[in-house]
Amino acid sequence: MMSDLRVGLVGIGMMGRHHARVLRSIEGLELIAVADPAGDKHGMAGQAEVVATVAEMVSIGIDMAVVATPTMYHLEAGLELASANVHTMIEKPLATNAAESKQLVDAFEDAGLVNAVGHIExxxxxxxxxxxxxxxxxxxxxxxxxxxxxxxxxxxxxxxxxxxxxxxxxxxxxxxxxxxxxxxxxxxxxxxxxxxxxxxxxxxxxxxxxxxxxxxxxxxxxxxxxxxxxxxxxxxxxxxxxxxxxxxxxxxxxxxxxxxxxxxxxxxxxxxxxxxxxxxEPLKVQHEAFRDAVRGTRQDIVTMRQGMRTVxxxxxxxxxxxxxxxxxxxxxx
CATH class of the missing domain: 3.30.360.10 (Dihydrodipicolinate Reductase; domain 2)
Known part of the structure; x- marks a missing residue:
């Protein structure tokens, strides 16, 4: 039996709280840490440790991450996670423009990491x-x-x-x-x-x-x-x-x-x-697909390269x- 993947969530605001709810419900995933400088205002982190920065979240030890911050912070959070060798899904749009999107694509592809964009439709x-x-x-x-x-x-x-x-x-x-x-x-x-x-x-x-x-x-x-x-x-x-x-x-x-x-x-x-x-529920389907992509058992996620095309x-x-x-x-x- 596979051990649960340890998940970090960046941002637990309006969209992040839905990610938290679904991540906590999926077999094979354990929401272990949440990074948000504003804290867990909606009380959705459950047993996960709430920290202020991505660096603190990474130091706890995670296998994969979901970024659900406002779009303007996607690049910074994504590059930090790529440099820490964390498989990552970023909410759509991937970044504020195509140039930033390409930086993310290059960082994750060069590191050989599973990467995805949350195009939930x-x-x-x-x-x-x-x-x-x-x-x-x-x-x-x-x-x-x-x-x-x-x-x-x-x-x-x-x-x-x-x-x-x-x-x-x-x-x-x-x-x-x-x-x-x-x-x-x-x-x-x-x-x-x-x-x-x-x-x-x-x-x-x-x-x-x-x-x-x-x-x-x-x-x-x-x-x-x-x-x-x-x-x-x-x-x-x-x-x-x-x-x-x-x-x-x-x-x-x-x-x-x-x-x-x-x-x-x-x-x-x-x-x-x-x-x-x-x-x-589409959000659950999305997270199950990313879980399985990280495990290497399926490849039907929306990659960051595809997300860059959309931007x-x-x-x-x-x-x-x-x-x-x-x-x-x-x-x-």
């Missing part, structure tokens, strides 16, 4: 089921992906705008679902709430394989919405990641008798199916909006 049951069905060819050729991610402003965010906080979910999940990379982006942002960062963005993009992509993202809406719509040759999948539901609207095979509709040279409505899918595209979206032009993504990184 890849563990959402609706998207897991969608990805599997696309792999089986159930949609045929894929034409378009459109996402909508909007809701009220999260008070936990102060150091990045809606692009790095929310749009990175959609960028990563789209690239993953399609198994394709972004080729170019064109974006528009707005500042409506008096904060230094953008709080609204609309993105139009194209992938290397030619799929047309659009993202509508804001934290200005009283309506909370998390939708991914994938349209292709055989119909449309709609993944509602808020409720972990997946629905398929297939192209119709029955001829219509209504002349105005029949004359349209497109598709017609067919059957709609809402799939019954298992719905485990690179997010940087391009911000650049496009600022300069009012289409930005071609650097494929060399």
């Amino acid at each position: 890849r563990c959402n049951p609706a998207l897991v089921a969608l990805r599997a069905r696309l792999d089986e060819g159930e949609l045929g050729d894929i034409y378009q992906v459109a996402t909508r991610r909007q809701g009220p402003f999260p008070n936990r965010i102060a150091d990045v705008g809606v692009v790095k906080d929310l749009a990175t979910h959609d960028i990563d999940l789209t690239a993953w679902v399609l198994q394709d990379d972004y080729k170019s982006v064109s974006a528009h942002t707005a500042h409506k709430s008096g904060r230094p960062h953008e709080d609204l963005i609309s993105v139009t993009a194209r992938t290397l394989n030619g799929t047309v992509v659009s993202h509508l993202v804001n934290w200005l809406s009283p309506l909370k919405e998390r939708l991914t719509v994938v349209t292709g040759e055989k119909g449309t999948f709609i993944a509602d990641t808020l409720n972990a539901d997946l629905t398929f609207h297939e192209n119709g095979l029955v001829a219509t008798e209504w002349d105005r509709i029949a004359s349209f040279r497109g598709v017609t409505e067919g059957n709609s199916t809402r799939f019954a899918i298992p719905k485990p 690179l595209v997010a940087d391009a979206c911000i650049e496009s909006a600022r300069e009012e032009r289409t930005v071609v993504i650097d494929q060399e990184l």
